[in-house]
Amino acid sequence: MSAILEVENVTKTFGGVIANNNVSLSVPQGSIIGLIGPNGSGKTTLFNSIVGYHPIDSGAVRFQGAELSRMRTPQIARLGLLRTFQQTRIFGKMNCVQNMQISLPHVNDNFATMLRKFPPEVTERAENLLEFVGLYPKRHLRAADLSFGQQKLLEFAMALMNEPAALLLDEPTAGINPTLINGLIDRLKRANAEFGITLFVIEHNMRVIMNLAQHIYCLAHGELLADGPPEEIQNDRRVIDAYLGAH
């Protein structure tokens, strides 16, 4: 499998704080890759660095061969590399269907498409994807009226609407009702298998990430601590120490 996303020696500092130090990893096309690490270990910063939310100090990020480190977030999103947020971000005063409609891919937008109205096919696809994440009955509610966990599901559906090649998910199951987690793992796997979307997932819930990912990277203090298949990472002494605070 060739890599769809490659991170090479990325370093990002905020003043004196080294958030990412010389991090390198690669996400193969069509895979589900996990990213774990204790709080403050630099996981979200790495996501932000990848999608161009802030400039990186050094290193390179390549997505399908394109160098991303000088591009801005919207350009990167239009290339097909999308991210969701840990603290959900949705369009609160718009209803769920409208949230989905505006999430259509914008790669072919021009001045004429500004005026277009959304054809029934688009609405239908939006509703199907809302059904896919269990939100169909709530499709006419304003997004702000959904609970945090439901907004998380909506954000996932919006990401799917955007037809990305790869999706960076920042804690997709945080705040989700435990009874839904198995269902969500299933949806994530189906997004990967049926829609062909490569997933790169930050997750704190070990049961979820061990169940989901084929390969896991572990960050601690901004540096890559270990990587390997789930069962190996699970038993890695360094990873256990990092989580228990012995690092």
Add this chain to the structure above:
Amino acid sequence: MNGSGKMVIYVVAAIAALLIPQVPMLQPYLIQFAFLWVMILFAMTWDVMGGQMGYNSFGNIVFFGVGMYATAVVQRDLYFTVEEYANVAGGEQAALTPVEYLTGLSLGMGTGAVLAVVVAAVLGSGILGLRGHYFAICTLGLGIAAGELASGWDYIGAGSGLVTPLLPDALGERGPFFFYLFLVLAVITFAVLKRLYAGQFGLAINAIRDDEDKADALGLHATRYKTVAWCVSGFFLALTGGAFGNLVIFIDPTDVAFAGPTFGVWMVLMAILGGKGTLWGPVIGATVFHITQELFWTYLFGWQRVALGLLIVVVVVFFPLGIVGWLRERWPQRFGEVVDEEARRVQVSLEGER
């Protein structure tokens, strides 16, 4: 309300508006009505940015002034030299034929609108990268700067202002002429905005309002939408300004054209009063504002500004969402929102796990 029900209301409203000049009792107030349409135009054009997109602009008055000066200058330069025009007492006796007048006015308004779009695009590319309060503060300076520039530029009359040509007698009284001119302009603006809000443009600027970072993360061309929104706003505001100069006849750089402390603030107040981010809010807000302002002026003379200030305080405290915004929160189903308590309560489930 269904589509045909709405259509009936629009048609009735249009006929009612067109019949106003025919009612003898209302005829003395036609200029007042023209001012009302101008106020509605102010609020509607401000709301594109401030309401629908969440970018509070205090600099929109620039487009109004640009349109006004451009129109007056085109009207003057088409048929006179600057010296000639100044010699005929600033244009007061500069009699034009109806055709000359209308040609000058329409060409002038067109030029002003194009110029305003250019100004909006250039300014926008510079300052639309700023967000929230930073954008608002930055635009605050624009109107002041424009007023100062106009006050110092001899070609457009500098501090002593510019007089616009008088409406030729053959075109009738000023009242009905400007009544219909601004009515048509307001209706066209309303229709264009309604259409824009109904498509991707509307959802995109709403998305920018709700969460611009998310819009960016989805690959939306946010900067392009923001710039176009400001250009649309500037376009219609410049047309309004062009006609307004002819309505008031005398253009003062800071009190009429770039009148930030009055018109520039009112456009914000009216949109907020009526409910920003709603289609009818600016229209209703401007109407309420204009009527109360005239009533205060008539019955509370000397205290009119105090009364107006108190009105604003009352509105902001008790109706922070504005009149239409408040109605919408109370009766959302009347505004086309589906209210389904069942849906609110229903548990989300993710069946079909394999």
